[in-house]
């Protein structure tokens with residue numbers, strides 16, 4: 001077993017330092033800046049926070065699985081819907097299909113960086129399901145509460161792996177990831193799914209006991225570090241109370257052989273089927 005596989009199996013995560021070159025990080029960072037520059041913020045007023053699941057009822061969120069959409073931090077809008085802070089500082093994330101729709105992310109997500117990491121942690125035939133740019137701006141970026149990715153991207157059997165990339169350095173001060181080491185061996189506590197009428201979402205709770213307070217480890221990461229997270233691994237991040245930015249990118253993959261139930265919140269239209277790392281040619285999105 002390679003060391004990443006051993007780490008992943010024992011701890012529920014594997015760290016790949018220097019996985020992405022400085023040049024590649026610069027390309028990705030520039031593309032993100034371009035996307036934000038051309039985004040018309042007045043057209044969208046949805047706020048997004050994983051601390052408040054009411055966003056799940058929002059049509060904008062529920063139909064974003066096969067689109068590139070922009071989500072704001074909480075509290076950045078005035079009552080009339082105008083932004084209280086600069087557009088560049090107001091965003092929480094971009095999601096959820098840049099890996100298929102954007103030429104730069106299409107290529108980046110199919111590079112050997114993600115393909116090799118997926119193979120190293122034992123994925124057999126990964127499909128690229130969800131991509132997100134996560135901003136966590138200085139003084140504004142909010143908390144991500146403890147959760148597992150299996151809760152939000154359910155397959156039977158569980159197969160999701162999250163690949164989290166530090167674009168800026170992530171530290172305890174600016175809100176790095178924290179993982180409950182070895183917690184991937186515990187049964188997941190909840191499942192987030194669409195309601196039968198498809199207009200909203202609900203959190204089905206299997207186990208109300210809180211996660212243990214001990215055993216959480218900070219996953220501080222230099223720019224270019226990639227961290228693979230097992231789908232059943234509880235993880236979280238704190239608000240960014242520092243002056244330092246903490247830009248990150250995530251790609252979530254599932255196994256082609258696993259069942260992906262229809263009531264997952266993330267849904268794709270027939271014109272954008274899921275594909276794997278082998279689909280290298282960008283066809284327009």
Ligand SMILES: O=C(O)CCC(=O)C(=O)O
Nearest residue numbers: 134144149162237248250
């Ligand atoms: O970047 C973060 O702060 C949290 C990311 C996360 O929890 C996820 O991608 O599942």
